[in-house]
Amino acid sequence: MRDLIVAKLGDEKIKKDLLQILREGSSCVELDERSVVIPPNAPLEVVARSYHCYEFEVSFGSHYRVLVAIGGVRSVANGIVDPGLCFATLWYSSACELITVDFSELWP
Numbered sequence: 001m002r003d004l005i006v007a008k009l010g011d012e013k014i015k016k017d018l019l020q021i022l023r024e025g026s027s028c029v030e031l032d033e034r035s036v037v038i039p040p041n042a043p044l045e046v047v048a049r050s051y052h053c054y055e056f057e058v059s060f061g062s063h064y065r066v067l068v069a070i071g072g073v074r075s076v077a078n079g080i081v082d083p084g085l086c087f088a089t090l091w092y093s094s095a096c097e098l099i100t101v102d103f104s105e106l107w108p
Helices: 002-008 011-024
Strands: 028-030 035-037 044-052 063-070 073-077 080-083 086-093 098-104
Touching: 002 044, 011 044, 011 063, 011 086, 011 098, 063 080
Parallel strands: none
Antiparallel strands: 028 035, 044 063, 063 086, 073 080, 086 098
């Protein structure tokens, strides 16, 4: 299943979509506790990809979700990833079209 998701949503597409969102908006994202300025050359590392299939329309319906560590991965301890700057969660439709992006400090 992983290979299928990676084939549909490769690293290049994900990074391109995220960079476009950051360029269109501000390079400063508001998190719960603070604001983070994301430099244009910040490393982006895809941490997780998943597909969520629903029997009926809930929220976005069936969709893909991708977690990206902005600023790269600083460390991984007990399965918990510590990002360099913050996380971005990208939500894609079943047709792999970007729906929305959410930024957070903690592992979602």
